[in-house]
Amino acid sequence: MKKKLKIATTLIIFISFGWFAYTNLYPAQNLRRYSVYYAHNMERKEGTHPEMAMAIENIGVIYKPNKKNIRYRDDGSYAIYNNSTDRKQAIISCDLREKELRYDFYDVTDKDYYFNDAFNLTHAYDSSVRNDEIDIKTIDQEALYKDIYNNFGFLVEANVNRKPLINMQKEFNEKYYKRFN
Known part of the structure; x- marks a missing residue:
């Protein structure tokens, strides 16, 4: 009888631990791993690019296609x-350790573009002319976003159709709606 009681108690402890781990850890992992899919399917303001923002921000857990001439760094930033590209490399990055989330895009023409957490352009600098600030009103932002997608859109393409086993779209929308609207 004592042996059955010990087995039942052990089983209950393992089931409880498993349920606790699943309910507390899985949702966060799910929201990060399938963030590009969720971002693609959420309502958002015109001109925002949540798919690219989520792909870069969650590069450590999303699917990263193995492509020639593409290198990933995910050491905290x-x-x-x-x-x-023929002349130089294009780089897109974000540092999650900073107080305010910011995305950086360095293109092949020695220009640095900075985006806020909603992936909207906030600053631009021309490195070829002693880091002179560029007025963002003079930048063709549609052409800039097109250039970013030409260089890094494969990440969005690879993850936008990866459907999660448990759809948490509602939770994702609650968490990110204000950010992209």
Whole structure:
């Protein structure tokens, strides 16, 4: 009888621990791993790019295609290097350790572009002319976003159709709606 009681108690403890781990750890992992899919399917303001923001921010857990001339760095600050351009490499990065989330895009023409957490352009600098600040009103932002997607859109393409086993779209929308609207 004591042996059955010990087995039942052990079983209950393991089930309780498993349930606790699942309910507390899985949702956060699910929201990060499938963030590009959720961002693609959420309502958002015109001109925002939540898919690219989520792909870069969660590069450590999303699917990263193994492509020639593409290198990933995910050591706390995330960066993707695209060496497939003829002259120089294009880099897009974000540092989650900073107080305010910011995305950086360095293009092949020695220009640095900075985006806020909603992936909207906030600053631009021209490195070829002693880091002179560029007025962002003079930048063709549609062409800039097109250039970013030409260099790094493969991440969005690889993850936008990866459906999660448990759909947590409602939870994702609650967490990120204000950010992208």
